[in-house]
Amino acid sequence: MIGRIWAIALNTLRELVRDRVLAVSFFFGVAITIFSGYVAAKTPLNWGEIVMNVSLGGINISLIFITIIMTVNLLAKEIEKKTVFTVLTKPVRRAEFIFGKFAGMLMTLAVAIVIMMLVVMWLCTKSAWPLGPVFFPAILSIYGELIVVAAVAMFFSSFSTPYVSGLLTLAVWICGTLAGILRKMANVEGMSAETLRAIRAIYLLLPDFSRLNLKDRVAYNLPPPSDYYVYAPLFVLAWSGSLLLLAVILFDRRDLK
Amino acid sequence: MSENPVIQVEGLSKIFRIGFWMKQKPVLSNVSFSIQKGECVGFLGPNGAGKTTTLKCILGLLTYEHGRIQIMGKDAHDSRARASVGFMPDNPYFYDHLKGEEFLDFIGRLHSLSGAARRRKIDELMELVGLSHARKLELRKYSKGMLQRIGIAQCLINDPEIAIFDEPMEGLDPIGRKEVRDLLRRLNREQGKTVFFSTHILPDIEVICDRVIIIAGGELQGAGLLSDLLPPGIQSWEVCFRSEAETSARRAVPAAHPDPASRNHWLATVSDSQNLQKALASIQETPGIEIVSITPQRRHIEDLFYEKFGSGKQEAVK
Numbered sequence: 001m002i003g004r005i006w007a008i009a010l011n012t013l014r015e016l017v018r019d020r021v022l023a024v025s026f027f028f029g030v031a032i033t034i035f036s037g038y039v040a041a042k043t044p045l046n047w048g049e050i051v052m053n054v055s056l057g058g059i060n061i062s063l064i065f066i067t068i069i070m071t072v073n074l075l076a077k078e079i080e081k082k083t084v085f086t087v088l089t090k091p092v093r094r095a096e097f098i099f100g101k102f103a104g105m106l107m108t109l110a111v112a113i114v115i116m117m118l119v120v121m122w123l124c125t126k127s128a129w130p131l132g133p134v135f136f137p138a139i140l141s142i143y144g145e146l147i148v149v150a151a152v153a154m155f156f157s158s159f160s161t162p163y164v165s166g167l168l169t170l171a172v173w174i175c176g177t178l179a180g181i182l183r184k185m186a187n188v189e190g191m192s193a194e195t196l197r198a199i200r201a202i203y204l205l206l207p208d209f210s211r212l213n214l215k216d217r218v219a220y221n222l223p224p225p226s227d228y229y230v231y232a233p234l235f236v237l238a239w240s241g242s243l244l245l246l247a248v249i250l251f252d253r254r255d256l257k
Numbered sequence: 258m259s260e261n262p263v264i265q266v267e268g269l270s271k272i273f274r275i276g277f278w279m280k281q282k283p284v285l286s287n288v289s290f291s292i293q294k295g296e297c298v299g300f301l302g303p304n305g306a307g308k309t310t311t312l313k314c315i316l317g318l319l320t321y322e323h324g325r326i327q328i329m330g331k332d333a334h335d336s337r338a339r340a341s342v343g344f345m346p347d348n349p350y351f352y353d354h355l356k357g358e359e360f361l362d363f364i365g366r367l368h369s370l371s372g373a374a375r376r377r378k379i380d381e382l383m384e385l386v387g388l389s390h391a392r393k394l395e396l397r398k399y400s401k402g403m404l405q406r407i408g409i410a411q412c413l414i415n416d417p418e419i420a421i422f423d424e425p426m427e428g429l430d431p432i433g434r435k436e437v438r439d440l441l442r443r444l445n446r447e448q449g450k451t452v453f454f455s456t457h458i459l460p461d462i463e464v465i466c467d468r469v470i471i472i473a474g475g476e477l478q479g480a481g482l483l484s485d486l487l488p489p490g491i492q493s494w495e496v497c498f499r500s501e502a503e504t505s506a507r508r509a510v511p512a513a514h515p516d517p518a519s520r521n522h523w524l525a526t527v528s529d530s531q532n533l534q535k536a537l538a539s540i541q542e543t544p545g546i547e548i549v550s551i552t553p554q555r556r557h558i559e560d561l562f563y564e565k566f567g568s569g570k571q572e573a574v575k
Contacts, residue, residue, distance in 0.1 A: 003366060003369055007363055007366035008367075011355070011363050014355070015352060019354075081350050082346060082348075082350040083350055085318060085344075086346065086350075086364070087367065089317070089339060089342070089344040090367040090368060090415075091336045091338075091340040092336060092367055253320065255319045255320060256318040256319065257273070257313075257319070
């Protein structure tokens with residue numbers, strides 16, 4: 001089982017790396033990072049603060065788009081090009097196929113984020129700006145967010161078209177990024193019980209990405225919250241695990257015409 | 258025949274749900290057949306008959322409403338049932354970013370073959386399908402015939418008990434068709450593999466198959482040994498003769514008609530040897546006419562197929 005998942009993951013990684021879209025996206029992300037250095041040099045504000053905010057933000061957003069575009073096409077492309085027929089007519093379970101594709105996607109994103117991280121590190125080293133201890137956890141938190149977004153995209157694409165899946169995943173990501181506001185609203189006094197219940201219900205349905213976010217802390221060299229190292233991995237595991245499970249259940253029932 | 262079929266399909270029914278309102282469209286209705294070990298079986302039917310749908314149900318790509326499918330005694334839903342199956346889809350679509358040998362290595366991994374076994378099978382199969390020269394070439398650069406051949410190689414990498422092909426001769430030139438036909442025959446007759454393939458290229462069936470299963474409109478129309486379906490012996494004779502004058506030709510054989518392929522050539526079909534003797538005598542007696550050829554006519558699967566589905570009969574079946 002592990003061997004088959006690994007084979008599918010490696011094939012996915014190879015396919016995505018050889019894909020020109022990925023190269024273009026890399027270029028886009030790297031360009032943002034370098035651009036942040038340029039902007040920082042032109043402003044009278046704290047150089048490091050600007051570089052960290054702009055480049056980590058740029059990495060985050062560009063990788064979110066790369067993740068959504070590539071993940072929603074992972075299954076669709078296999079079905080459209082009928083390559084799925086070659087794989088699923090072998091002794092491969094559909095769950096293994098989903099896990100393999102997902103693992104390949106995560107490996108590709110890991111390669112992408114490492115390249116972008118190296119560019120930021122190069123920029124900081126060149127400008128003699130010391131990287132704080134929160135830099136690496138912040139990169140990991142971006143990766144965690146990408147894992148959940150990829151799982152959301154995989155879930156939607158298990159039963160829907162790439163276009164619809166892409167829009168829905170984007171919507172979930174935007175709402176998830178703003179979910180922190182809902183969390184704060186739920187603590188505001190003076191709201192009716194029904195409104196509070198509705199806010200809490202909506203909040204529970206969304207992955208609260210704001211709780212993973214460490215980007216602001218990097219700029220000011222602030223340590224992560226005390227429960228972060230427990231909460232963040234659990235958050236990523238719980239959301240991605242349950243979404244993948246749902247994707248497997250839905251894809252298992254899907255007719256591959 | 259063996260008591261334990263390698264593929265058993267019983268009462269298979271499949272409905273597609275189409276469009277936003279999930280309108281139901283039955284595509285297979287109560288299809289039952291079995292395939293025995295070592296057989297070479299052709300799955301025949303006009304376009305849209307349900308051949309590919311049946312194969313996809315057998316291979317677990319489609320769910321089905323009713324019926325039961327077993328492969329080597331295991332339920333078709335069980336992915337382990339496919340360990341003894343090799344499958345080549347129609348118009349093979351493979352990962353075009355992979356090189357020939359990378360692709361076969363990937364398929365070998367899906368079958369959980371060891372590294373040594375994969376390397377050995379890749380060498381052997383590349384040689385078998387005549388692609389040793391193209392093993393380092395990306396699949397996107399392969400021609401249609403080469404893709405068909407690498408498709409056959411991936412189908413055989415696990416040394417399957419059953420090889421299933423969906424339209425293996427589709428879109429190939431005559432040379433490619435012959436190569437694939439010979440390969441299927443070798444697999445069945447020399448290596449003893451069970452071969453099951455769908456096609457609508459009928460002449461190939463007679464060369465390769467022992468038995469055919471005919472489907473149309475989603476229903477089984479018949480199944481049997483080719484020797485039972487096609488009576489042996491000569492059904493009629495076709496006489497070709499040369500005559501420059503139409504009147505002479507008509508006088509010799511009133512039912513003769515001009516041969517569209519050759520000028521001054523005439524064709525006449527006679528049903529039995531008595532009529533053949535009469536026609537030959539008449540031709541010899543008529544001046545200015547000479548016999549070119551006498552060809553015995555046998556019944557072919559194509560004739561049988563046309564009788565069942567030709568000229569609008571297919572619609573009637575639907």
